[in-house]
Amino acid sequence: MKLTIEEVEHIAHLARLNLTDEEKSLYREQLSKILEYAARLQEVDTSDIAPTSSVLPLRSRLRDDQPHPGLSRDELFSNTADAEANQFRVPPVLE
Amino acid sequence: MDELTDLPLNDLVSGLRAGEFSSRELTQAFLDRVERFEPWIHAFICLVPEAALAQADQADEKLARWRKNADTPLPQLLGVPIAIKDVLTVAGLPCTCGSKILEGFVPPYNATTVDRLLKAGVIVLGKTNMDEFAMGSSTENSAYGVTHNPWNLKRVAGGSSGGSAAAVAARMAPLALGTDTGGSVRQPASFCGVTGLKPTYGRVSRYGLVAYGSSLDVVGALGRTAEEVARLFPIFSGHDPKDATTVEVSSPEITFKGVESIKGLRIGVPDEYFVGGIQNDVEEAVKEAISVLASHGAETRNIRLPHTEFAVPVYYLIAPAEASANLARYDGVRYGPRKRAEDIWDVFRNTRGELFGSEVKRRIMLGTYALSAGYYEAYYGQAQKVRTLIKRDFEQAFEQVDVIAAPVAPTTAFRIGEHIDDPLSMYLEDVFTLPANLAGVPGLAFPVGFDRQGLPIGMQLMGPRFREEVLFQTAVVYQQLTDWHLHKPPLPQ
Numbered sequence: 001m002k003l004t005i006e007e008v009e010h011i012a013h014l015a016r017l018n019l020t021d022e023e024k025s026l027y028r029e030q031l032s033k034i035l036e037y038a039a040r041l042q043e044v045d046t047s048d049i050a051p052t053s054s055v056l057p058l059r060s061r062l063r064d065d066q067p068h069p070g071l072s073r074d075e076l077f078s079n080t081a082d083a084e085a086n087q088f089r090v091p092p093v094l095e
Numbered sequence: 096m097d098e099l100t101d102l103p104l105n106d107l108v109s110g111l112r113a114g115e116f117s118s119r120e121l122t123q124a125f126l127d128r129v130e131r132f133e134p135w136i137h138a139f140i141c142l143v144p145e146a147a148l149a150q151a152d153q154a155d156e157k158l159a160r161w162r163k164n165a166d167t168p169l170p171q172l173l174g175v176p177i178a179i180k181d182v183l184t185v186a187g188l189p190c191t192c193g194s195k196i197l198e199g200f201v202p203p204y205n206a207t208t209v210d211r212l213l214k215a216g217v218i219v220l221g222k223t224n225m226d227e228f229a230m231g232s233s234t235e236n237s238a239y240g241v242t243h244n245p246w247n248l249k250r251v252a253g254g255s256s257g258g259s260a261a262a263v264a265a266r267m268a269p270l271a272l273g274t275d276t277g278g279s280v281r282q283p284a285s286f287c288g289v290t291g292l293k294p295t296y297g298r299v300s301r302y303g304l305v306a307y308g309s310s311l312d313v314v315g316a317l318g319r320t321a322e323e324v325a326r327l328f329p330i331f332s333g334h335d336p337k338d339a340t341t342v343e344v345s346s347p348e349i350t351f352k353g354v355e356s357i358k359g360l361r362i363g364v365p366d367e368y369f370v371g372g373i374q375n376d377v378e379e380a381v382k383e384a385i386s387v388l389a390s391h392g393a394e395t396r397n398i399r400l401p402h403t404e405f406a407v408p409v410y411y412l413i414a415p416a417e418a419s420a421n422l423a424r425y426d427g428v429r430y431g432p433r434k435r436a437e438d439i440w441d442v443f444r445n446t447r448g449e450l451f452g453s454e455v456k457r458r459i460m461l462g463t464y465a466l467s468a469g470y471y472e473a474y475y476g477q478a479q480k481v482r483t484l485i486k487r488d489f490e491q492a493f494e495q496v497d498v499i500a501a502p503v504a505p506t507t508a509f510r511i512g513e514h515i516d517d518p519l520s521m522y523l524e525d526v527f528t529l530p531a532n533l534a535g536v537p538g539l540a541f542p543v544g545f546d547r548q549g550l551p552i553g554m555q556l557m558g559p560r561f562r563e564e565v566l567f568q569t570a571v572v573y574q575q576l577t578d579w580h581l582h583k584p585p586l587p588q
Contacts, residue, residue: 008460031464034519037408049481051483052486
């Protein structure tokens with residue numbers, strides 16, 4: 001089973017990655033090969049096995065809701081490429 | 096001043112306290128070696144010699160005051176230099192993660208691990224090179240150039256913490272922090288002939304660690320000896336309110352009891368780690384190391400970890416799936432450079448497409464695919480179930496043995512460029528390190544010999560969750576009985 005270029009483009013779209021044509025054909029080959037290797041997992045009988053998403057027992061941990069100092073506004077905006085009036089500025093999201 | 100950089104950590108701490116040398120002299124001695132060897136090795140992405148010396152001067156003032164009045168407690172590692180992998184934040188120092196997408200990013204806060212070490216008095220020399228976002232096994236995926244192995248400059252240092260391992264091996268830093276998601280501390284430690292710990296998942300805070308595979312990522316440490324890493328470990332580990340996945344298990348100082356303490360220690364030797372594809376010299380050195388421990392009273396037992404062969408496909412679905420979600424945050428809006436476009440979606444697509452490196456994009460694609468509609472159950476879902484079986488293998492093994500001994504990697508350091516065009520062949524290099532991450536158990540890698548080309552060979556001890564102490568005690572005994580950890584790489588003069 002080999003991925004099609006359309007499938008590669010669909011994944012790139014989902015991941016918001018702009019790929020060149022060369023990258024698309026390279027990833028088509030490489031991802032197909034990796035997925036083919038991963039297909040050996042289908043051999044394993046896991047019908048009675050629960051999935052592990054974390055090795056820790058999952059539980060909510062709550063802390064007291066007490067105010068404490070956080071990062072300043074200047075620190076938060078110190079790394080952005082574009083900000084104005086304490087807001088991140090980007091092209092319009094909705095027209 | 097080269098002799099200062101050869102001293103073990105205990106002698107550095109006692110020498111500083113006794114005033115035999117100052118923290119400035121010590122820091123300068125390591126910086127001198129950085130200046131000499133960094134052009135060949137390229138272990139660092141960022142160096143801060145002036146800040147380090149200023150920090151050292153402050154440490155010297157504190158030490159001078161303490162010598163006049165020893166009643167005041169002194170931070171444990173006051174004045175000792177360290178290198179930090181560039182995936183951990185140090186407030187005010189650039190943090191690139193080896194990526195162009197974080198070029199120029201200066202985090203305003205410290206990772207908890209870094210913060211704890213700074214409170215213990217360490218001097219930060221700089222940030223070490225790594226595979227971009229810790230995705231790689233060779234440090235060839237760094238956007239800032241490859242790290243060369245100090246034992247052979249044509250060879251990789253391993254990865255992703257290749258810069259940290261090379262810096263320690265070349266005596267450019269006595270200690271370093273690294274991170275291990277699928278072997279990224281242990282494998283470079285093995286390739287560079289140093290000692291490296293991957294702690295139990297949940298024992299070390301990930302706050303300020305740039306996320307890759309959140310159910311696998313753990314901060315670890317590298318030094319030349321197990322005793323040094325053991326001294327560092329209780330300082331940077333332990334529960335952190337800022338990371339809800341840290342467990343409230345105390346991390347006491349680790350005590351060492353001498354060679355006779357390994358009498359009766361049950362060492363498991365898994366058949367699945369001595370299979371076809373393993374380099375002969377590696378197999379022989381690891382078996383010899385196990386027999387050294389056995390000849391001093393440890394009991395060896397053959398054990399089975401039957402799902403080992405599935406660790407590569409399980410890891411290379413789960414880690415990329417988690418990465419595809421974690422790396423969604425890099426969109427050029429809040430940090431890092433931004434590629435301009437008229438449309439917001441093009442800003443995202445162009446910034447990510449142009450600034451992520453090829454391995455990172457490959458893993459984001461792989462993870463996105465594994466999580467996408469129609470494939471989720473077959474890939475990600477099945478991988479999580481087989482992960483349960485891998486975890487269970489370890490639980491069953493640790494009912495019979497105290498530790499498991501195995502090679503860290505099937506080969507010694509490979510040539511730069513050897514695997515770069517074939518990602519799957521690179522992934523297969525991780526076969527022996529991935530299971531510990533998937534099971535969340537600790538692993539300690541340390542040198543046990545050299546192959547016929549003079550490249551270091553590493554062995555790892557894996558233990559039950561939260562039992563790092565046993566790994567350290569066993570490795571310290573081994574290092575009392577052997578001198579592999581004392582060999583120095585033949586660097587150009």
